[in-house]
Amino acid sequence: MTTLLEFADVSFGYTAEPILEAVNATVSAGECIALIGPNGAGKTTLLRLAAGMLTPASGEVRFQGAPLRRRSRQHIARSIALVPQNLDVPFAFTVEQIVEQGRTPFIRALGGLQRTDREAIENALELTDTGYLRARIFNQLSGGERQRVKIALGLAQQPRLLLLDEPAQQLDIARQMEMMQLIRSLRSQGITLLASMHDLFLIDDTFSSVCSISPGEPLQQGPVDEMLCPESLERIFHCPPGSLPRKEICLA
Incomplete structure (x- = not known):
């Protein structure tokens, strides 16, 4: 698949303390990726970097092989859309x-x-x-x-790339199911999506893969069943080993 978006050793912080450090990730055309991680880990920041709204302190964000920082806001807006939480x-x-x-x-x-x-x-x-x-x-x-x-x-x-920041936030169960159906419909249309997700139970059967960011951990990217198994979630969310129920959480 053709690489649409690439993070190459990207670091960023709003202060001297970095929120994201040496992030490497790719989004290929047609993918539908869920972005997960603890609150404050930098999910929204990563999406804003992907949309060209923020400039990395170091490293490079590339879209279709070209650095985003070299593109005009108009050019970016014709290719990438960010749907904010509010x-x-x-x-x-x-x-x-x-x-x-x-x-x-x-x-x-x-x-x-x-x-x-x-x-x-x-x-x-x-x-x-x-x-x-x-x-x-x-x-x-x-x-x-x-x-x-x-x-x-x-x-x-x-857009060639649609970024969604917590699209199911503050929705009741019925509306969450409707939102996941909409995302599946967009995926079937071939639209490339990267969406930050808070509720892990909504990810299976909707997204093609999962990307995780967690303080002190390198960014991880992989298949849904591997990324949402208890061992992975305990590492991502810094839970004590064995603290997550195996049957209910593991989707493998």
């Missing part, structure tokens, strides 16, 4: 107006939405089953509806 919308924007923002990188100066933009917006609404919400006010939607609309916003960019 989307602050201070005004009474409708769902359609929110999703339209995904076309911003493609709009020429003083130009409006073109036919190709409208097609991308309609396709994003269709993929996320949010077309019926288009006239609703975003801030008045339920948590599950807002999550799907945020993904529609990202898909409207027609």
